[in-house]
Amino acid sequence: MRSFVWILVGFLAFVGILIAVFSWQGRAAREYGLEAVRAAQERNLTPGGEEGLNCAEILNRLPPEPVERCVVGLEDGKLTATLTLEGNRVFRVSP
Numbered sequence: 182m183r184s185f186v187w188i189l190v191g192f193l194a195f196v197g198i199l200i201a202v203f204s205w206q207g208r209a210a211r212e213y214g215l216e217a218v219r220a221a222q223e224r225n226l227t228p229g230g231e232e233g234l235n236c237a238e239i240l241n242r243l244p245p246e247p248v249e250r251c252v253v254g255l256e257d258g259k260l261t262a263t264l265t266l267e268g269n270r271v272f273r274v275s276p
């Protein structure tokens with residue numbers, strides 16, 4: 182019975198750690214995207230075509246570790262950053 186309880190406690194701790202890590206990664210990515218959109222707005226940059234503007238070029242720095250791709254584009258008439266993270270997770274952020 183003790184072994185089962187320890188295995189259960191270990192499993193729940195592992196799940197809690199995973200949730201915390203994914204939450205931190207998502208927040209860092211969203212903040213990076215918002216920063217890129219605001220910088221594009223301040224410089225009056227408008228994305229040309231479907232490809233949009235690369236966030237790293239707008240901010241002159243690399244994205245946080247989990248971000249594989251970040252593009253600022255127009256969506257419904259306003260600037261939006263589309264971030265692709267590891268594991269094919271996608272965030273869209275706009276101010």
